[in-house]
Amino acid sequence: EKVAAMNAKKALQKKLEGGDEAxxxxxxxxxxxxxxxxxxAKAMAVRESVLKIMTDTFKRHGAETIExxxxxxxxxxxxxxxxxxxxxxxxxQDQGGELLSxxxxxxxxxxxxxxxxxxxxxxxxxxxxxxxxxxxVMTRGRYRExxxxxxxxxGTYDSMIxxxxxxxxxxxxxxALDLGEYTIKLNHRLMLDxxxxxxxxxxxxxxxxxxxxxxxDKEPWEKVEKELINERGLTPDAAARLGSFxxxxxxxxxxxxxxxxxxxxxIPELAANAKFKKGVEEIKLLLTYCTAFGVSNxxxxxxxxxxxxxxxTGSIYEAVIPNGLPGVADDEGQPVGVGSVAGGGRYDGxxxxxxxxxxxxxxxxxxxxxxxxxxxxxxxxxxxxxxxTSSTQVFVASAQKNLLQQELKDGVVKLRNTQSREExxxxxxxxxxxxxxxxxx
Amino acid sequence: EKVAAMNAKKALQKKLEGGDEAxxxxxxxxxxxxxxxxxxAKAMAVRESVLKIMTDTFKRHGAETIExxxxxxxxxxxxxxxxxxxxxxxxxQDQGGELLSxxxxxxxxxxxxxxxxxxxxxxxxxxxxxxxxxxxVMTRGRYRExxxxxxxxxGTYDSMIxxxxxxxxxxxxxxALDLGEYTIKLNHRLMLDxxxxxxxxxxxxxxxxxxxxxxxDKEPWEKVEKELINERGLTPDAAARLGSFxxxxxxxxxxxxxxxxxxxxxIPELAANAKFKKGVEEIKLLLTYCTAFGVSNxxxxxxxxxxxxxxxTGSIYEAVIPNGLPGVADDEGQPVGVGSVAGGGRYDGxxxxxxxxxxxxxxxxxxxxxxxxxxxxxxxxxxxxxxxTSSTQVFVASAQKNLLQQELKDGVVKLRNTQSREExxxxxxxxxxxxxxxxxx
Numbered sequence: 019e020k021v022a023a024m025n026a027k028k029a030l031q032k033k034l035e036g037g038d039e040a041x042x043x044x045x046x047x048x049x050x051x052x053x054x055x056x057x058x059a060k061a062m063a064v065r066e067s068v069l070k071i072m073t074d075t076f077k078r079h080g081a082e083t084i085e086x087x088x089x090x091x092x093x094x095x096x097x098x099x100x101x102x103x104x105x106x107x108x109x110x111q112d113q114g115g116e117l118l119s120x121x122x123x124x125x126x127x128x129x130x131x132x133x134x135x136x137x138x139x140x141x142x143x144x145x146x147x148x149x150x151x152x153x154x155v156m157t158r159g160r161y162r163e164x165x166x167x168x169x170x171x172x173g174t175y176d177s178m179i180x181x182x183x184x185x186x187x188x189x190x191x192x193x194a195l196d197l198g199e200y201t202i203k204l205n206h207r208l209m210l211d212x213x214x215x216x217x218x219x220x221x222x223x224x225x226x227x228x229x230x231x232x233x234x235d236k237e238p239w240e241k242v243e244k245e246l247i248n249e250r251g252l253t254p255d256a257a258a259r260l261g262s263f264x265x266x267x268x269x270x271x272x273x274x275x276x277x278x279x280x281x282x283x284x285i286p287e288l289a290a291n292a293k294f295k296k297g298v299e300e301i302k303l304l305l306t307y308c309t310a311f312g313v314s315n316x317x318x319x320x321x322x323x324x325x326x327x328x329x330x331t332g333s334i335y336e337a338v339i340p341n342g343l344p345g346v347a348d349d350e351g352q353p354v355g356v357g358s359v360a361g362g363g364r365y366d367g368x369x370x371x372x373x374x375x376x377x378x379x380x381x382x383x384x385x386x387x388x389x390x391x392x393x394x395x396x397x398x399x400x401x402x403x404x405x406x407t408s409s410t411q412v413f414v415a416s417a418q419k420n421l422l423q424q425e426l427k428d429g430v431v432k433l434r435n436t437q438s439r440e441e442x443x444x445x446x447x448x449x450x451x452x453x454x455x456x457x458x459x
Numbered sequence: 460e461k462v463a464a465m466n467a468k469k470a471l472q473k474k475l476e477g478g479d480e481a482x483x484x485x486x487x488x489x490x491x492x493x494x495x496x497x498x499x500a501k502a503m504a505v506r507e508s509v510l511k512i513m514t515d516t517f518k519r520h521g522a523e524t525i526e527x528x529x530x531x532x533x534x535x536x537x538x539x540x541x542x543x544x545x546x547x548x549x550x551x552q553d554q555g556g557e558l559l560s561x562x563x564x565x566x567x568x569x570x571x572x573x574x575x576x577x578x579x580x581x582x583x584x585x586x587x588x589x590x591x592x593x594x595x596v597m598t599r600g601r602y603r604e605x606x607x608x609x610x611x612x613x614g615t616y617d618s619m620i621x622x623x624x625x626x627x628x629x630x631x632x633x634x635a636l637d638l639g640e641y642t643i644k645l646n647h648r649l650m651l652d653x654x655x656x657x658x659x660x661x662x663x664x665x666x667x668x669x670x671x672x673x674x675x676d677k678e679p680w681e682k683v684e685k686e687l688i689n690e691r692g693l694t695p696d697a698a699a700r701l702g703s704f705x706x707x708x709x710x711x712x713x714x715x716x717x718x719x720x721x722x723x724x725x726i727p728e729l730a731a732n733a734k735f736k737k738g739v740e741e742i743k744l745l746l747t748y749c750t751a752f753g754v755s756n757x758x759x760x761x762x763x764x765x766x767x768x769x770x771x772t773g774s775i776y777e778a779v780i781p782n783g784l785p786g787v788a789d790d791e792g793q794p795v796g797v798g799s800v801a802g803g804g805r806y807d808g809x810x811x812x813x814x815x816x817x818x819x820x821x822x823x824x825x826x827x828x829x830x831x832x833x834x835x836x837x838x839x840x841x842x843x844x845x846x847x848t849s850s851t852q853v854f855v856a857s858a859q860k861n862l863l864q865q866e867l868k869d870g871v872v873k874l875r876n877t878q879s880r881e882e883x884x885x886x887x888x889x890x891x892x893x894x895x896x897x898x899x900x
Contacts, residue, residue, distance in 0.1 A: 048535075048571065049575065050531075050575075051528055051532055051559050054528035056526070056528070056575075056576070057525055059524065059581075059583070063523075077849065082848040082849050083503045084498055084500060084503060085498040085503060086497050087491050087492055087495035087496070087497070087604050088529060088588065088604065089492055090492065094489075108551060108554070109551070110552060111551060111552045113592060116492055116493055130489065134489045134497075135499070140500075151554060163530075407523040408522060408582075
């Protein structure tokens with residue numbers, strides 16, 4: 019009886035997990051681990067086309083690439099992702115020897131790489147999978163094992179030059195991917211610090227308040243305000259004040275990037291805050307480079323942009339596709355492509371966590387490739403594009419059993435053009451010239 | 460006192476593991492997990508050049524590529540690698556949910572992929588890292604995390620056609636890599652089965668006897684014979700008889716491939732064994748295709764070739780570079796490049812272990828890329844080849860602080876040719892035409 023109940027439970031679980039039916043009772047369910055997927059030939063072809071655009075761009079900017087182990091010593095990752103992130107790290111079983119964990123992103127391994135190999139300057143990209151024991155939402159492209167594509171500049175340069183190159187790269191990649199209109203939101207950690215100091219919020223609240231503010235691109239202010247008061251512990255006055263700062267762009271839609279910054283500096287408490295002032299100066303310098311690099315049209319100063327990670331110390335940025343692609347919808351009819359597709363910022367303290375005496379300032383950008391794959395796949399479906407999964411143009415056809423041997427004896431082969439499906443019988447000694455002719459046609 | 464002893468032990472361990480010194484006492488050692496490595500920009504450039512040769516070859520043969528998760532349900536891997544292999548699998552910690560293990564090779568995940576997705580025919584390549592908790596010998600290119608590069612043909616085809624394509628691909632890749640002379644050894648699982656049956660060895664001994672016989676390419680017969688008698692439990696008569704079979708090629712150096720097979724078939728007990736006879740017929744058919752495909756010069760029938768893995772059911776093959784590369788030595792002055800660089804065979808039962816009703820016959824080849832990387836790296840060092848780690852040809856130079864801003868005001872940039880290191884100052888509006896001219900030169 020107990021066994022029957024367990025079997026029923028197992029069968030239900032199977033169904034919920036979407037795995038194939040087991041062949042016979044007692045045999046395990048044939049499936050990928052929760053939150054992971056196979057990339058079949060079609061998905062790989064899409065993946066390769068997207069990655070080629072990215073790597074071409076990175077190489078044009080003179081970047082090198084590296085690879086690091088898929089797992090790190092547990093101590094390397096410990097304490098780098100905050101409390102929430104830390105919980106989501108995959109640990110390996112202790113089988114004797116070192117304690118290991120799967121990488122959670124590519125940034126911390128890069129910092130470890132720089133510190134360990136005493137590299138003080140490097141422009142590198144890294145495309146690889148990372149691991150998070152998150153609740154997967156696979157229909158929306160959220161997996162436990164997923165690709166990240168990072169470009170970072172490590173080393174000491176003139177202020178804001180590396181940031182300008184990161185924004186330029188975001189612009190070039192998104193332009194080449196041809197996904198319609200996009201915006202690159204831009205803010206500064208020091209500006210956020212300044213705003214929070216002015217409203218009297220203390221450091222311990224900083225992260226949770228940021229998390230609420232960051233929701234402003236999806237939720238109305240009223241909802242965020244309630245959360246700030248009821249869950250984050252701000253007074254109604256402080257929340258209102260913070261709202262007037264972080265919504266400055268939204269409330270003044272006619273101002274351009276520089277004007278937003280200048281007008282915020284007219285608020286005496288903000289202007290008097292050294293951090294806020296420094297942040298504004300850096301962003302203004304960055305905007306001059308954006309103009310020089312021809313990316314200022316896409317860039318939009320956005321005081322509400324917060325981003326989650328602890329380790330940012332300077333400018334932060336995020337590319338969003340504000341509207342769904344025209345005519346492109348997912349299985350449930352929802353528009354595809356809304357939301358963040360890339361983001362990054364400056365993190366000057368991370369390498370120093372591994373090698374205090376040899377700290378290296380860094381800034382970078384990470385592309386959300388899984389989402390980009392999903393968008394391109396949906397776009398291809400909408401446009402009914404045929405995906406070629408192999409590079410075959412013409413091949414030798416041998417449809418019947420033992421035919422090939424007969425053909426070898428006769429000294430002929432049958433060629434099939436994979437596009438027209440036309441078949442031709444060719445003598446072996448004319449094969450090369452025929453192939454050359456067909457492929458050139 | 461106890462603490463001091465522990466610290467001393469830790470310091471010693473650090474030294475043994477070759478990690479960097481810790482910055483301060485109590486801080487962990489900054490290193491990669493045991494048996495793993497970072498691939499810096501130079502190693503990645505070598506890796507890319509090797510992989511391009513391989514992927515170009517696979518694509519020319521019409522192959523598609525896939526990717527599977529880096530870990531699988533533990534049950535998927537269980538029992539597929541024999542007792543020895545099973546011990547070397549990395550397990551993930553049970554953090555609630557499914558029990559997972561890191562992939563040990565790419566073949567079992569491919570079989571799982573075919574069974575789960577009900578794919579009955581596919582020509583695919585897969586280049587990715589696999590994980591084995593082996594004793595690493597990193598100076599010899601033996602790691603715990605290492606790349607494999609597999610090409611496999613799944614599906615029902617005319618006998619020996621897929622094998623012929625695998626051999627052709629081995630030949631094309633090794634030819635393109637330009638590593639000097641190589642030999643592709645060829646044998647058949649059924650021929651081995653037949654030989655073992657004739658000497659009266661039982662199935663339970665098969666694997667351990669194979670392991671001993673497989674050492675014949677490195678060790679003299681006398682040593683292998685002793686091992687067969689003392690450790691594997693063969694009688695001296697049986698061992699001597701087996702020696703006369705597996706050394707047939709070695710003892711008859713003037714015979715060509717077909718003659719070796721024909722002469723072995725003149726031994727009455729072998730000729731009377733149905734398995735041996737079938738194996739010989741298949742290899743002879745394969746040799747006719749090898750001639751037609753132009754690879755027969757590299758192929759050498761070798762009755763002693765056994766290969767470790769349980770799952771082979773038909774022909775098996777292995778490419779070796781018999782001599783070191785001229786002038787290429789490792790740090791210890793030993794020749795580099797000796798030994799096996801690729802291998803594979805037919806495994807018709809593996810997919811059926813996942814889906815008994817939908818079995819798919821398969822055969823394939825796996826390239827030992829870590830060894831190939833090591834050989835190419837040593838060759839480059841010997842030839843003092845300059846490795847380019849970025850694709851930059853000309854770049855904008857800005858040597859002094861704030862110079863870029865001044866140049867932007869003046870409307871000029873300084874270009875540097877990365878090969879000649881020559882610098883030129885160019886007006887912004889002439890930049891495009893100048894770059895075009897410089898890159899075309």
